[in-house]
Amino acid sequence: MDTSKLKPNDPRVKYETKQVRGKTYSYILGEPQGPKVETIFLIHGWPDMAFGWRCQIPYLMSLGFQVVAPNMVGYAGTDAPEDLKEYSFQSVCADIVALAREFVGEKGQIVLGGHDWGGAIVWRVAYYYPELIKAVFSVCTPLNPINTKKVRLENIIAAGGLPNFKYQLQLGGPDVQARIQGKDMLRKFFLALFGARGPGGETGFNTSEGVLFDNLDKLRPPLLLDEQELEHYVEQYSLHGPPEMRGPLNWYRTREINSEQEAEHAKKNGSAMKYEMPALFISASRDSALPPAMAKGMDTFYTDLTRTEVNASHWALAEAGHEVNRQIGQWLNKVLG
Numbered sequence: 001m002d003t004s005k006l007k008p009n010d011p012r013v014k015y016e017t018k019q020v021r022g023k024t025y026s027y028i029l030g031e032p033q034g035p036k037v038e039t040i041f042l043i044h045g046w047p048d049m050a051f052g053w054r055c056q057i058p059y060l061m062s063l064g065f066q067v068v069a070p071n072m073v074g075y076a077g078t079d080a081p082e083d084l085k086e087y088s089f090q091s092v093c094a095d096i097v098a099l100a101r102e103f104v105g106e107k108g109q110i111v112l113g114g115h116d117w118g119g120a121i122v123w124r125v126a127y128y129y130p131e132l133i134k135a136v137f138s139v140c141t142p143l144n145p146i147n148t149k150k151v152r153l154e155n156i157i158a159a160g161g162l163p164n165f166k167y168q169l170q171l172g173g174p175d176v177q178a179r180i181q182g183k184d185m186l187r188k189f190f191l192a193l194f195g196a197r198g199p200g201g202e203t204g205f206n207t208s209e210g211v212l213f214d215n216l217d218k219l220r221p222p223l224l225l226d227e228q229e230l231e232h233y234v235e236q237y238s239l240h241g242p243p244e245m246r247g248p249l250n251w252y253r254t255r256e257i258n259s260e261q262e263a264e265h266a267k268k269n270g271s272a273m274k275y276e277m278p279a280l281f282i283s284a285s286r287d288s289a290l291p292p293a294m295a296k297g298m299d300t301f302y303t304d305l306t307r308t309e310v311n312a313s314h315w316a317l318a319e320a321g322h323e324v325n326r327q328i329g330q331w332l333n334k335v336l337g
């Protein structure tokens, strides 16, 4: 079968919706040609959508997987509720479990993969619902152990910690939501986030400041997306009326909810984390938000962790698509036998 990357509205896959815990979830569904090996769920990050897995979906279908790639809460054809609790790790995990049960039933299992925020989510799903997960992998995002300390990100950064997370302060604030509205601004926003440069090499985003609004008008191709892909991101993000970025940005407004919920969970269940299922972590050598060094010490939480690396930026799924696919395929072959 043709394993080239999906185009926008590609006829090789289906575009469906399901009601999940009171929300409409839209997702890409890829069916294998022959007998189904397993069902695999792919969870995207920010500012992305199911289409962000375009290089992986046809490849995994060719290996015999049924592939489900949801647009996560707040994104594209999925609802963007007002209530921030709907964007908390525990709520998003429950959404994924409910959607997975629609495909594999009450006793079945899935293979679960994530990129970026999706990587943070898959580690949480595998922690809270290990019985559902046959194998789990994350691209770029290392494990962030259950966070029972209620330290605010502002304080960590003011103390000189996590400088590579400083952009998250801007994203959680009002500016990007207020200033990135309408198709023209969305187009400039995606030029910035997917690596377009100005005539003097200016960037439109960096991990210490976030979106650099003054540079947005200077940005020109090339970037990691081609023209059709860029338009597809703009179209899909425009499905939510202005302020189009409210849903995606809500993912940066849940730190306190998450730490409260995780402290509550830890009080009842302890905070020991041990992953017994096969796990794969693919780091991206040039990811400025999630550098490989952040994974230091993560191995101790796993009984069966495979660690690999790809030579790529944060956008490893598209930038190093073939290598990412090769590493996932090799690992799946090893763990599924």
Ligand SMILES: O=C(NCCCc1ccccc1)N[C@H]1CC[C@H](OCc2c(F)cccc2F)CC1
Pocket: 045, 046, 047, 116, 117, 120, 141, 142, 143, 144, 168, 193, 194, 205, 207, 287, 288, 289, 294, 314
């Ligand atoms: O913000 C994210 N992605 C946007 C990247 C934008 C970008 C575009 C182009 C170039 C560079 C960057 N991702 C989140 C994903 C969850 C992460 O939180 C979990 C977590 C911890 F809190 C602490 C330790 C490890 C850990 F994974 C925090 C980054």
